[in-house]
Amino acid sequence: MRHVLITLTSLALIGGACSAQARELAANDRYVCSWGAGTAARAQELKLSGVSLYAARQKIQVYKFSKGWMRMMALGITEQTYDSPSRIKPEALRKSFYDDCLRYKLARR
Template identity: 75%
Template structure:
């Protein structure tokens, strides 16, 4: 009996570890991360092209957003992007933002 438990214990531990990693992101969270990544990439494009933070904010204020939370979040993401000394390409910023957002959302579950 003891040998059976010793043999089954690694399988049980592996199963528990696998189920903990297999959490899926809700559709709304995926949308939010994807949208935020796109916003960060656009802000990085504007920053690298020499557009001032003031002008970038004005562009955001004029844009029509689908959801109420988007305008404030876009302003925050843009401001953080401009505050960063990063000179990464927008595609790298998009990828990094998305991965970090997904990691954060999964950690909160």
């Protein structure tokens, strides 16, 4: 009887741990990743077209953002994009950024 109770308790704990890992990301996490990927792609477009980092920063300063954290995040993403020697196409960068962001969000759970 004792062994049966221990076995059932172990299986319940394992099942709970597996269901916690298999949870989907929240809609907000997907939104943040999508928004960041779009910001990185726009920054890459500007970089490849020859726009200076200073001009790109000025464009961001003028833009109206819906949330307070977005301006600083957009500036950071733009600076990192300009600092990178990468010359990949903006759409490839968008997909890579989005996939990496989702992977990061899942790893944090």
